Amino acid sequence: MYRFWESIKKGSLVIRGMEVTIIGLGLIGGSLAMALRQNGFATHIIGVENNEEHGEQALELGLADEVLPLDEAISKGEMIIIAISVDAARKLLPEILDQINESQTVMDMGSTKAGICSVVENHPNRKNYVAAHPIAGTENTGPKAAINNLFFHKVAIICEKEKSGEQQLALAEQLFRSLFMKLVYMAAKEHDLHAAYVSHLSHISSFTLGLTVLDIEKDEQNIFNLAGSGFASTVRLAKSSPEMWAPIFEQNAEYLSDALDTYIKWLTKFKKLIDSKQKNEVEELMRQANDVGRILDGIELGEK
Amino acid sequence: MYRFWESIKKGSLVIRGMEVTIIGLGLIGGSLAMALRQNGFATHIIGVENNEEHGEQALELGLADEVLPLDEAISKGEMIIIAISVDAARKLLPEILDQINESQTVMDMGSTKAGICSVVENHPNRKNYVAAHPIAGTENTGPKAAINNLFFHKVAIICEKEKSGEQQLALAEQLFRSLFMKLVYMAAKEHDLHAAYVSHLSHISSFTLGLTVLDIEKDEQNIFNLAGSGFASTVRLAKSSPEMWAPIFEQNAEYLSDALDTYIKWLTKFKKLIDSKQKNEVEELMRQANDVGRILDGIELGEK
Structure with missing residues (x-):
């Protein structure tokens, strides 16, 4: 049983002083480390x-108190967070679940969820795992890209919540609430x-726009001269990490293929x-596309 | 002859106190009005x-001192700036050149230049016209979208400068310099x-990304939940004005068609x-696309 369980059951306890292990101290893991230390959820980060x-x-940068070998770090964390590429996470999760005891909770932060959920579907410790995806990020990479407010007022998606134990789920929810995130549950x-249609597709549109401009504009000076803030905004995601995104596209290939067909x-x-x-028809299509502005305004106002 | 000409010839005069007519007080015209009044280039704006x-x-909003009928406004401006859609501008420019006297200068701000330059190629007052395109904008529209620093440290492109008179060109250059813009000359x-490849293509990639997501995501709540800052940034330009952009795409159809072929x-x-x-091949392509980051960093640092 978890040391905070009795208090969580009684109501609105804010959890403080956890021992948290974070596997992968890049943009996501590093930002999480910063924020959880700042709000007191974690007092020791491995x-x-x-x-x-x-x-x-x-x-x-003070993101972690110590950096330890994997096995040692797993044994010490009350909460173990996996923030590495989705293919590495899918390989590692069963090994972690093999090693933990019943008072430990494991959560991953990956951008695809069906693949990782399927490999631990029948694991005896499945209930100790919470499948999560915080909808937050930037185009930057590594510990130096970490920022302490990355998750503030963003959405955290939890998948297959019925397969996580009651206590483990509650602990994960408290972690996200401590970051002022909005919880959404999905299969x-x-x-x-939906990640393919909304998030992953926009990354591919940006990567390929970057490839196109580099392909047809042989003289870079023309890009400098003609690129306004609109170009910069549209192509920004083309800076994203290939190591993180190639496995996401691979694991979500089927849905992404449909999304790309529709885009093309x-x-x-x-x-x-x-x-x-x-x-006139071009103008009418753009008028239809303008409707996305209504949705973007909702996102900017934090109505999501 | 222009009243500032003797001073311009002598050197570094900063022009102040002009009577400026701006046709179209939307995002571009309104922002120009704000900035030219603030820096003193214009003291009276029609x-x-x-x-x-x-x-x-x-x-x-104080963008203009008075709003007048076209003919009256043309007769009063020492500098006449056209900031309307590129099809309306192409129609209007010859009529303006018919009406002006030799001490007046006309400049347009359109995003396509070959079409408008061709209709006045043989006009007797061609030398009074300067073809320009400031590389600045946002996805917003109308006088309320005007912002006073829209042009600061951006690029202003002047086309066919050899067809403008020496004095008229110098006046246009002083206007852009007063906004701290970098001047670039092109055919x-x-x-x-280059506008098709860099700027116009990124608008279409964004408009069609908006259409795609609205098409395949029937439940808007999923867009709210899955859309991070990456999606918002990539689809931002889909909010742009159809009335302004349809004529741009029409006038630049040939080059845009090539650009779209390459993108597809x-x-x-x-x-x-x-x-x-x-x-691995997907990862390699993204690594190529990452190279655009080097160029974006240059733009952000104002190195363009």
């Missing part, structure tokens, strides 16, 4: 890093479908209308 | 507005080619690699 330089940076496949269909339609000089 | 409500807003077709080619290649689970 980091795990494959990349030695990142481990040293995380210590210098794993449902999450992956609209681009082809738009191009045909431009080629045939159908200005 | 506005022209087709949209009565926008005319009233412009007066309330009109060259401008349109890269998207199709990316999709094939995802479909066939070629993770």
Whole structure:
């Protein structure tokens, strides 16, 4: 049983003073470390890093109190958070669940959820795992990219909550609430479908826009001269980490393929209308697209 | 002859106290009015507005001292700036050049340049016209979208400068310098080619991303829940004005068609690699795309 369980059951306890292990101290893990230490949820943070330089940076930046080998870090954390690429996480999670005792909780932060949930579906310690995805990030990478308000007022999605134990789920929820995040619950496949359509597709549109401009603009000076804030905003995600995104696209290939088909269909339609000089139809399509502004305004106002 | 000409010839005069007519008091015209009044380049600003409500807003916001009918406004301006859609500008410019005297200068702010330059190529007052394009904007529209630092440290492109008179060109250059803009000179077709590749394509990628997400996400709540700052940034331009952009796409159709072909080619290649689970190749493409980050950093640092 968890040491905070009796208090959580009674009501609105804010958990403080946890021993938290974070595997991967990059943008997500590092930002989480900063925020959980600042709000008191964690008083001791143990980091795990494959990349030695990142481990040293995380210590210098005060993200972790110590960086330990994986097994030792797993044994010491009351809450173990996995913040590495989704393929590495899917491989590591069963091994962690093999090692933990019943008072430990494991949570991952990956952008795809069906793959990782399926590999531990029948694990005897499945109830100790909470599948999560905080909808937060920037195009930057590594411990130096960590920022303490990355998660503030953002959405945290929890998948297959019925497969997590009651206590483990409550602990994960308290962690996200301590960051002032809004909790949303979904089935794993449902999450992956919507993530493909909304988040993953916009990353590919940006990566390929970057490839296109680098391909057809041979003289970079022209990019400097013609690029306004609009270009910068649209192509910003093309700076994102290939190591993190290639496994996401691989695990979410099926839904992404549908999303890309639809995107290419609209681009082809738009191009045909431009080629045939159908200005009014082009204008009408843009008027339809404008409707996304209403949704963006809702997001900016924090109504989501 | 211009009243400032002798001083400009002698050196570094900063022009002050001009009578400026601005046709179209939206995002671009309104922002220009604000900035030119603030820095003293203009002391009296005459506005022209087709949209009565926008005319009233412009007066309330202090963008213009008076809003006058077109002919009267043309007769009064020492400097006449056209900041309306590129099709309306192309129609209006020859009529303005018919009416002006030799001490007046006309400049347009349109995002395409070959079309407008061609209609006045042989006009007897061609030398009184300066073809310009400030690389600045936001996704917002109308007088209320005007912001006084929109042009600060941005690029102003001047096309076919050899066809403008020496004095008229110097006056236009002083206007842009008064806004701390960097001047770049191009042929009109060259401008349109690079604008298609860098600026116009990113608008279409964003408009069609908006259409795609609205098309496949039937439940808006999913967009709210899954949309992070990355989605918002990539789709931001989909809020842009259809009335302004449809004529730009029409006038730049040829180069845009090439740009869209290349974009669709890269998207199709990316999709094939995802479909066939070629993770390493996907990762390699993203690494290529990352290179755009180096260019974006240059833009943010104002090195352009």
